[in-house]
Amino acid sequence: MNEIKVTIIDREGESHELVAPTDMNMNIMEVCKSYELPVKGECGGMAMCATCQCYLESDHELPEQSDSELDMLDQAFYVKANSRLGCQIQISEEIDGIVLRLAPEVD
Secondary structure, eight states: OOEEEEEEEOTTSOEEEEEEESSSOOBHHHHHHHTTOSOOOTTSSSSSSOTTEEEEOSOOOOOOOOHHHHHHHHHOSSOOTTEEEGGGSBOOGGGTTOEEEEOOOOO
């Protein structure tokens, strides 16, 4: 399998089913940007800005959060128990069917 399906719920509550390649070393933030969803990713995926924060809404097991991801979420707004940084979720067969909701944007 070279691609998976990812469901992203945008900030207006609209669901977007995206197809993401598993063989291009991409992450959720990059996939969202490629579909022109409103994800800034200001730091380029370095876990330094939280502008790609999302909420895990499916029962997928994700890799444990890195210290840099935890540190960034500790400083972010609208953090919940299921918050993750999209840039830290790698596209792989293990997350096929994942459902994520974009966190509110900070003004």
